[in-house]
Amino acid sequence: MSTGIEKPLPKGMPNCLKKRRLLNEKELSPDLCREYGEKFLALGWLEDALEFFLKGNYQEGVDKIKAHCLESGDAYLLGRIVKQGDPELWRRVADKALELGKLRFARRALETAGEKEKAAALDFPPAGEETLH
Structure with missing residues (x-):
C-alpha cells in the first residue's frame, strides 16, 4: 500500500x-x-542488485543474493539465479521457507526440487488470513 509520499x-x-x-x-x-x-x-533492493550483478557477470554479487535467498527462504528470487539443478539447494530453501511460515515460497522450492507431492501437500491459509511473510 502506498502512502502517496x-x-x-x-x-x-x-x-x-x-x-x-x-x-x-x-x-x-x-x-x-x-x-x-x-x-x-546496500539499500536492500535485491532485485535491482541482481539485475546489475547478472548484467556485469559479477559472480560474487550473485553469490551474496543467493546466500540471502537461503537465509530468507526466498525461492522466487533464487529462481532468477538457479533455474533447475541442485535439488538439495531447493530443499534447503524450502525448509527455511517453512520454518519462516512462507508456504508459497516453500511450495515453489519443493516443486523446483522435483518434490511435487510434498509441494501439493502444503496447505494455504483460507482467503483473508495473513501468512508470516
Whole structure:
C-alpha cells in the first residue's frame, strides 16, 4: 500500500528510467554494474542488485543474493539465479521457507526440487488470513 509520499532516491542512484537504459546498454562496464549492484544491495533492493550483478557477470554479487535467498527462504528470487539443478539447494530453501511460515515460497522450492507431492501437500491459509511473510 502506498502512502502517496515517495522517498527520494539516495544520491548517485539511477531512477527507474536511467536504470532501464543502463541495463539495456550492450556494453555496460562490469565495474559500473558491480558498483550499482552493490549500492542497490546496500539499500536492500535485491532485485535491482541482481539485475546489475547478472548484467556485469559479477559472480560474487550473485553469490551474496543467493546466500540471502537461503537465509530468507526466498525461492522466487533464487529462481532468477538457479533455474533447475541442485535439488538439495531447493530443499534447503524450502525448509527455511517453512520454518519462516512462507508456504508459497516453500511450495515453489519443493516443486523446483522435483518434490511435487510434498509441494501439493502444503496447505494455504483460507482467503483473508495473513501468512508470516
